[in-house]
Structure formats: C-alpha cells, structure tokens
Amino acid sequence: MACGSCMGSVERALRATPGVAAARASLAAKRVAVTFDEGVTEPQKLIAALERRGYRAAEMVGSADESAAARADDLLRRLGVAGFAAANVMLLSEVVWFGAVTDMDPATTSLFHWLSALFAMPATAYAAQPFFRSALAALRAGQLNMDVPISLGIVLALGMSLFQTIRGTDQVYFDAAISLTFFLLIGRYLDEKVRLRARGAAENLLGLKALAADVIGADGSVRRVQAKALAPGMRVQVTPGERIPVDGRILSGATQVDTSLITGETVPRVASVGGVVHAGTVNLAAAIVVEATATADNTLLAEIARLVAAAEQGRGHYVRLADRAARLYAPAVHALGAATLLGWLLVGAGFEQALTYAVAVLIITCPCALALAVPAVQVAATGRLFGKGIIVKAADGLERLSEVDTVVFDKTGTLTRGEPSLANADAIDDATLAAAASLAIASRHPYSRAVVRTAHERGLAFAVASDVVEEPGRGLASGSRRLGSAAWVSGSMDYGEAASLWFSDGAAAPVALHFEDQLRSDAQAVVGALRQAGYCVCLVSGDREAAVRTAAVAAGIDDWAAEVRPAGKIERLLGLKAEGRRVLMIGDGLNDAPALATAHASLSPATATDVSQTASDAVFQGERLAPILDVLSVSGAAQRMAVENFAIALAYNAVSVPLAMLGYVTPLIAALAMSLSSIAVTGNALRLRVRRLALPRVKTR
Known part of the structure; x- marks a missing residue:
C-alpha cells in the first residue's frame, strides 16, 4: 500500500470476499486486520483477493518491530510526563527566585519547595526509569555506562533537595533533576525513532514463501496443507501463478518458472520432467507435480535467509x-x-x-x-x-554510508528498470501489435506483459483471443496465430535467434519482436558522477553474461561479473573488503539480500523484495538513481x-x-x-x- 486510495482498495477487495465481516487497513504498518468466517473462507482466499487487485500479501505471524515500537511509545510517555513536570517546577522555581529578591516569607518559600517536590519526585521516579534500569544492569555486571553517572546525578540532586526542603534551607534543585531527565529523554527518544523510521516491510521471507500447498496422496486425492507440514518425498501439485512451496524435482508437466528472486534473471526458465525447482519461485505457465526433496528450513530460500541473518549479525558489531x-x-x-x-x-x-x-x-x-x-x-x-524519497532504516546507516569508497550495483531492477520493454515497437504496425497482444494477455511471461503494455500505451483496442493454448518453452497459439520462439513460430524457416519473440498470423510472414531491459534514465550520469568523485564502481549480477555486458557498457562500468549466485556475491564483497575497501551494495532481489547485509552499507529501490528492503540500510523511491548521490552527499x-x-x-x-x-x-x-x-x-x-x-x-x- 502506498497511499490512502490503496487502503480503500484493499479494504473493499476484502469486504467483497464471501465470509468477510470486516477489514481494517493500516498504511503506516502496511497491514490489514480481517474478521472472517472460517467456515466460508480462509487466509489464502483473502490473499488471492488482494493479488487480483495488484497487492501482494502474506499471513502475519508477528513482528520484532512491535517491541521496538513499544519502547518508543514508552519513552514518549515518559518524555511527556517529564516535560509537564519540568515546566511546572520551573514556574514554581521562578516564584522562589522572585521571592528571594522581594523577601518572601520563609513559610511561603518552604511551601513552594514542597510543591516542587510534589511535582518533581514522582515524575522523575517514573520518567527516569530507563536510565535507572540501565545503570542498575551495568552495576550488576560490574561495569559502568553513561547511565550510571546520569542516575547518580539525578538521585543525588533529588535526595539533597528533599533533605534541604525538610531542613527549610534554600539549597533545593528539583528543577535541575527533572530538567536533566527531560533533556536526556529527548535524546533517547530521538535515537529510538531513528531506529524505527520507515520500517514496516516484512522482516523475514514470509512474503516469498508459499504458506500452503496441494499434496497428492497415495490414492490420488489432493488435500490442502500448510507448507510447514510438508516433508521430503511428498508429491505437491503447483498450479499456474502459485509459488512453489518446496525444493524438488518435477515428476510430471512442463512449465516456465520465474526465478528472478533467486538468480535475478528476468527471462523465465523452462522446466520439465526431471528438472529441479526451488521454493519461492513462481510457476508461470502450466500445472506441474513436484516431488519434494527439501522443505522448510532446508530449502534454498531458507539458506539465503540464513546468509542474510549471518551477515547482519557480523555487521551488528x-x-x-x-x-x-x-x-x-x-x-x-x-x-x-x-x-x-x-x-x-x-x-x-x-x-x-x-x-x-x-x-x-x-x-x-x-x-x-x-x-x-x-x-x-x-x-x-x-x-x-x-x-x-529516501528512507533511512538502520540506526548507524548514515555513519557507514559516509565511509564507502566503492559502489557495487546489481543489474536487474537496480541499474535497469527490471522489466523488459518492446525495443522495436516503432517498426510494428498497430494491427500486428493488437493481434499479438490479444494472445500475450493470456500469459504471465514478462515478454507477453511487455507486448500488452505497449499496446495499451499506444491506445489500441483488442479482445482476448479465444481458446489460447500456452506451450511451455515455445509460446502461445490460437487458431492460426502464434506468438513464441523463432523455431516454433517459423517451423522449418530460419529467421535467426536475434528476436526474443516472433508473431505469425496464418500465411503472413512472421514478425520479430525485440525486447530489452532498459537502463534507468540517469544510470549513465550517476555512474559518471560516482567515478568522477573517485568511487570505484562495479556491476555484479546473477543475469546472463550477454545481458550484463550490454548493461555495463551502456552505463560506463568497466568492472563487471555475470551469473553470480548469492554466495558468490558475498565472496566478491569479502574480497573487496580484504583489499581495504568499504563497499556500498545496491540491489533489489532476493539473491541480493545476503550481499546487502554483508556490505559495509547498502541501498535498495522501493520496488525491491521485502527481504532486500529489510537487509538494506536505506530504501529509495522513484525510477531514477539520483537518490544514490543524495544519500552519499547527505x-x-x-x-x-x-x-x-x-x-x-x-x-x-x-x-x-x-x-x-x-x-x-x-x-x-x-x-x-x-x-x-x-x-x-x-x-x-x-x-x-x-x-x-x-x-x-x-x-x-
């Protein structure tokens, strides 16, 4: 959710779902609370209803942010009490100061001292508890910290003031004790708020996991179970559009799998019988049956999560x-x-x-x-x-960002826009584009989406073709029309492999559709500014070598590497660290998350996966890369x-x-x-x- 309109859209989508009694969304927390009848619907149906509206969701199981937010709220309450008491005690002190000049009656002065004590002592006892608890914990451990002298100063000021008030003397400093507490709480509260700023993305990989799966029993029956209940050896049916819940081997069916979260590769991979698939990837084309070889904490997705956790722990020092x-x-x-x-x-x-x-x-x-x-x-x-449009998440992120001397980019979705576009759209007439779009709209393939998007941008009207059949690894067909690979569309004719897709309509000559993942509009300018300022700039990607080389040349980056797995990215960053470099990693995919956590500092675009945003120090919004320069300068x-x-x-x-x-x-x-x-x-x-x-x-x- 990005705005109030999104909140309304989310709530309406859920309320329209049968069995839902109420839905209340929170934009700040990026959450929605739903009251529903378990006999009519279930969380997966609610998630599906949101996905149809364009919102990716996952079932909430708790968040460590809740305790951090509670700490900030507690400090704010104590700050309010301290501020209220300090203001009143200072007013009472002004009366006493004025009375010292005008010879106020000693009994009246004593009264004001007692009133100050009535405000200051209980207020300080409540407001200063964070310092008292911290000091006591340090002393019990045989150590000293900043809160020990703070607590000592507050306690001595209050104790001495109470003693002098009882004696009836003027050495009373209740205002000093409560004012000291108030200003200290300001600093402590600001520090806690910096830590909480802009969090709200999922803290783990729940948004990427399949929470439920269809298991095929020995008798052929299909039952829906929670993904955490899966075990190696089970047969799982995965329909088009679903995330694969396990690491496994395909037993039947052929499809295309979106592996961008694992490899960064935008082009789906063809997977057929005997092929290996991983949890968290998306089945795009056809139903398949997968035999689980690894589940739960043993999947590649879980391994990446462990890499992230290990890297964050190391950086936490x-x-x-x-x-x-x-x-x-x-x-x-x-x-x-x-x-x-x-x-x-x-x-x-x-x-x-x-x-x-x-x-x-x-x-x-x-x-x-x-x-x-x-x-x-x-x-x-x-x-x-x-x-x-830049959200800083890590408490010490600014400090580490100020120290970097090397910038490492991921390619897909970071240096580039992360979505293919039709490169030769100007060479394709409206009628051909509309006909191709009528087939492409039936597919989730990134190239098909690019065709449909281009047709919409051109303002073309087209109807969805009837009886569209998608053959994984080949393309789409409806009657005499075909949209797919060169070999499948052209038959025995050799039109070359330069075009990513071809379209044919009956006897007419096939038309080539070229695609490219374009660089962000200011990528070359930003890389040039970084290099001019003395930064070393590298490109490390899990994408194909040809695609990475093209992007590197276009952006002006000489040092690049392709087909690098998540562990390989960590090795590359550790190698740069061994050379004495302090690296800023910029990435957006699941495969970038361990590297983001390993690097000295890290950035992610707002379109990044939740886990990458969680692992990074800051998140920047918009299509441009200029925020990188803003982050470094600020x-x-x-x-x-x-x-x-x-x-x-x-x-x-x-x-x-x-x-x-x-x-x-x-x-x-x-x-x-x-x-x-x-x-x-x-x-x-x-x-x-x-x-x-x-x-x-x-x-x-």
Whole structure:
C-alpha cells in the first residue's frame, strides 16, 4: 500500500470476499486486520483477493518491530510526563527566585519547595526509569555506562533537595533533576525513532514463501496443507501463478518458472520432467507435480535467509561514534565528581557544600549534548532524505554510508528498470501489435506483459483471443496465430535467434519482436558522477553474461561479473573488503539480500523484495538513481556535523567543568548550562536541512 486510495482498495477487495465481516487497513504498518468466517473462507482466499487487485500479501505471524515500537511509545510517555513536570517546577522555581529578591516569607518559600517536590519526585521516579534500569544492569555486571553517572546525578540532586526542603534551607534543585531527565529523554527518544523510521516491510521471507500447498496422496486425492507440514518425498501439485512451496524435482508437466528472486534473471526458465525447482519461485505457465526433496528450513530460500541473518549479525558489531565516546565518559565523570567532593573537603568546606559542588559537576558534565550529537544529526539528515524519497532504516546507516569508497550495483531492477520493454515497437504496425497482444494477455511471461503494455500505451483496442493454448518453452497459439520462439513460430524457416519473440498470423510472414531491459534514465550520469568523485564502481549480477555486458557498457562500468549466485556475491564483497575497501551494495532481489547485509552499507529501490528492503540500510523511491548521490552527499555532511557536535560538547565541558569544580556553578545553573549545550547541538544539526551539499570525494585506490 502506498497511499490512502490503496487502503480503500484493499479494504473493499476484502469486504467483497464471501465470509468477510470486516477489514481494517493500516498504511503506516502496511497491514490489514480481517474478521472472517472460517467456515466460508480462509487466509489464502483473502490473499488471492488482494493479488487480483495488484497487492501482494502474506499471513502475519508477528513482528520484532512491535517491541521496538513499544519502547518508543514508552519513552514518549515518559518524555511527556517529564516535560509537564519540568515546566511546572520551573514556574514554581521562578516564584522562589522572585521571592528571594522581594523577601518572601520563609513559610511561603518552604511551601513552594514542597510543591516542587510534589511535582518533581514522582515524575522523575517514573520518567527516569530507563536510565535507572540501565545503570542498575551495568552495576550488576560490574561495569559502568553513561547511565550510571546520569542516575547518580539525578538521585543525588533529588535526595539533597528533599533533605534541604525538610531542613527549610534554600539549597533545593528539583528543577535541575527533572530538567536533566527531560533533556536526556529527548535524546533517547530521538535515537529510538531513528531506529524505527520507515520500517514496516516484512522482516523475514514470509512474503516469498508459499504458506500452503496441494499434496497428492497415495490414492490420488489432493488435500490442502500448510507448507510447514510438508516433508521430503511428498508429491505437491503447483498450479499456474502459485509459488512453489518446496525444493524438488518435477515428476510430471512442463512449465516456465520465474526465478528472478533467486538468480535475478528476468527471462523465465523452462522446466520439465526431471528438472529441479526451488521454493519461492513462481510457476508461470502450466500445472506441474513436484516431488519434494527439501522443505522448510532446508530449502534454498531458507539458506539465503540464513546468509542474510549471518551477515547482519557480523555487521551488528559496528560501533557508533556516541558509543565510542561513552566508553570514556562514565569513568571520567565519576573521577571528576569524586575529585570535587574530596578536594573541597580537604580545603575545609562542609560536607553539604562539597556534595553540592560534586552534584553540580555530575549535572554539568551530563551527556545531553553528547547524547544528542548523533540523534539530532540523524533526524535532520533522515528528514532531508525523506523529502527526496529516501528512507533511512538502520540506526548507524548514515555513519557507514559516509565511509564507502566503492559502489557495487546489481543489474536487474537496480541499474535497469527490471522489466523488459518492446525495443522495436516503432517498426510494428498497430494491427500486428493488437493481434499479438490479444494472445500475450493470456500469459504471465514478462515478454507477453511487455507486448500488452505497449499496446495499451499506444491506445489500441483488442479482445482476448479465444481458446489460447500456452506451450511451455515455445509460446502461445490460437487458431492460426502464434506468438513464441523463432523455431516454433517459423517451423522449418530460419529467421535467426536475434528476436526474443516472433508473431505469425496464418500465411503472413512472421514478425520479430525485440525486447530489452532498459537502463534507468540517469544510470549513465550517476555512474559518471560516482567515478568522477573517485568511487570505484562495479556491476555484479546473477543475469546472463550477454545481458550484463550490454548493461555495463551502456552505463560506463568497466568492472563487471555475470551469473553470480548469492554466495558468490558475498565472496566478491569479502574480497573487496580484504583489499581495504568499504563497499556500498545496491540491489533489489532476493539473491541480493545476503550481499546487502554483508556490505559495509547498502541501498535498495522501493520496488525491491521485502527481504532486500529489510537487509538494506536505506530504501529509495522513484525510477531514477539520483537518490544514490543524495544519500552519499547527505551522509557525508551528517558525519561531519556529528563531529562538529562532539566538538561543541567537548568545548562546553572544557569550559564548564572547571568552573563547576571550583564552586562557581550551582546544580541549577549546571542544569541551565546543560540545556544550552543541548540547544546548541540541536541548532547545529538543523543546519543540515538547508545546506547545499556536494558529493564527497574519495581517494582513488
């Protein structure tokens, strides 16, 4: 689903299905909830109803995104509570400050202190729980993290303020504690939202699996079973248009199989008795019976899924800038706070005074600016890219994208449009094209679809031919008319193999129909811009050598490889990594998913399979490849601005920490200074939304 109109179309298609009581679609989650009578219909019929409307669907079995979304919602609730409490406590504090100037009655001042405690303490106890839990977990493991000094600063500020309120003194800093919590939650929430942005595609291969299959029993009866219940040796009947549910060998029938998800090859492969087929591929032409040799987790589809998981796990060890900085932060803050407390005690200050200065140090060195440095830039960068139709998915994707020096393209659906087009349409008259389209409309073959699409674009009216017969590997026939291979259409006449399809109508001479998978409109320009900026550009495809060579020459790519399987693509990327290169992989098919997960960074077009979109760091929309240049330029600028934000945070600490240690800063002033540093970091990050950016240059190897 892409828009509100799609939602309506999906809901209407389901409601029109017998047995459906209600259907409610969610555009954001890309899901639809259906209430139906199990005695009348079943999920497969609902999926079929959606496919007839042009929407591919799969039965939902749960998503890991749900827990991540719940975390973000929890942080947002805590952020709201902290913001509400901080605003009220600051108003109460202003009254106290004003009262100090106008000699407010001590009893009234005490009342306002207690009101501040009434707001701040329960609000902080609730809002700061993510920091408390993280700090407690770290301490139990015998480690320190950023949340330990944060929690210590909050607890000490609240405890000391409550103690001073009970005593009736003025050293009360409830506003500092709740403001600190509020600003920290902003950074934590922004970070979580970046992780969740633009997810919603299936997280696994459910959209590519057949969820049910027709099993032929020993007595010849056919029964419908779930695909997960299949076992090797079973005979499975697969009708045209269905996905093959198992890896197996064809026992009877001949057909054409769409293997593009496995190999990237756009041309269907002919499969007949004895031929091997794989789960996830689509039967296009005729019914076949397949003997299962591998099912469930043993299929090629499952093996590709394991390759993706293994590659993602390896890439998950990448450490972000903020995490690296955090390694030094916690021990440094504790050391500074302890040094301040001990130092003032040694020079004769009272314990309360020394503790106040130590708390000020803990608060003023609070990592708000540090915590916001990366998330603020990420939000600004992802917002700018989103406006250009680019959706960044991975939390550390921008960082890795900024470091690439090599770009590896897949061909079909990435460098090219991924659908054949009629190359010599101008040489075919309207009557011949309409007659060929009347046959082609009965087939799911990509070439047939190209013929029909061209006829529609030309505005031709044609009726579906009657009694069309499709012979797998040959073509379509209706009476004296034929559309198919040269040998089948022309008989003994030799018209050569240059044409992909031929059309004949009775005694008339056959007409050749040439097809090509065209490059995206700006492919050559984008490749040229990448090479000019110093990037190494390669083309690695599972398609045929001739097709890959043609695309490489047209795009201006010298380094290319054809007929490369998924494992081979991983080997190629690992070889480039061994050379010291950081590779950006751009692909769209199932066969590209393991390589996308293996590469240093990855991109997929919006037309890619769900698993490829899930494995990639970002997804770009539209027919053009220009978003690749936008991604590289914005990610490079984002990395530079993240470093600038770290510099701002370090400069702030270099000035403020010595002042706090010398006793010139109270906890309240420390909280205000911390807030100003956070505003400075955020303001710097927002500049990224309006700056003019250029493609960063890399050193040529």
